[in-house]
Amino acid sequence: MRDVSLWGALLGVKKTVIEAVEYDEDADLVVARVRPSSRARGRCGVCGRRSAGYDGGAGRRRWRALDLGTVKVVLEAEAPRVSCREHGVVVAAVPWARHDAGHTYAFDETVAWLATQASKSTVTQLMRVAWRTVGAIITRVWADVEAGTDRLEGLTRIGIDEGPQVPDRRGRP
Ligand SMILES: [Zn+2]
Incomplete structure (x- = not known):
């Protein structure tokens, strides 16, 4: 991970920390492990308001990203839940995808x-x-x-x- 900004550009993500990028040969799939940057973390998935943490949710999940060449790419991250004053317990927002989008x-x-x-x-x-x-x-x-x-x-x-x-x-x- 020498060039984090290059990976950010290739994956088309912002406000995102890229922890690792791996190629799964069997699945012919690039898996990028990511997390929201500190300012993008802990926000309600519906309204984006900063909210108290609730729990770890359903664990890690994946989002399909644009292919790199002919190889499929997914982002993989934790999907914790937060407690929003207005929307209750919801999955936290992620800066790379719409709420509830895959x-x-x-x-x-x-x-x-x-x-x-x-x-x-x-x-x-x-x-x-x-x-x-x-x-x-x-x-x-x-x-x-x-x-x-x-x-x-x-x-x-x-x-x-x-x-x-x-x-x-x-x-x-
Ligand atoms: Zn909210």
């Missing part, structure tokens, strides 16, 4: 954009995800756009109206 922001945004540009079979084969996953990703990216937290600048301008399960402007699927 894919990183970078992965989500790539899929959502690609779905506006390419055919169904291109998206599912290139990104190696099921079509229903594409729908779930578009739904959560769109929810952020609607909420005004537009991490995918230009998505509104492009207009995702041909993808799967795309909610309209009133949020209907």
Whole structure:
């Protein structure tokens, strides 16, 4: 781990400490062990407010990240729970993925954009995800756009109206 910032850039993560990156030859998978940076830790997964720790949750979990070349990549981290004054006991926020999402922001945004540009079979084969996953990703990216937290600048301008399960402007699927 000589060049931490290089790995951060390759994995498309911010506010994230990269502890180790390993290649699992049997699974043909790069596993990056990460944790939120100190300022990003201990925050409610719903509202992002700093909250008291509650417990270790369900242990370590994985998030799919963008491939490195042809090799699949996952981030692996603890997923502790915090006690938010407003939202109660919830899994803590992570800086690399949306709450309850199994894919990183970078992965989500790539899929959502690609779905506006390419055919169904291109998206599912290139990104190696099921079509229903594409729908779930578009739904959560769109929810952020609607909420005004537009991490995918230009998505509104492009207009995702041909993808799967795309909610309209009133949020209907
Ligand atoms: Zn909260």
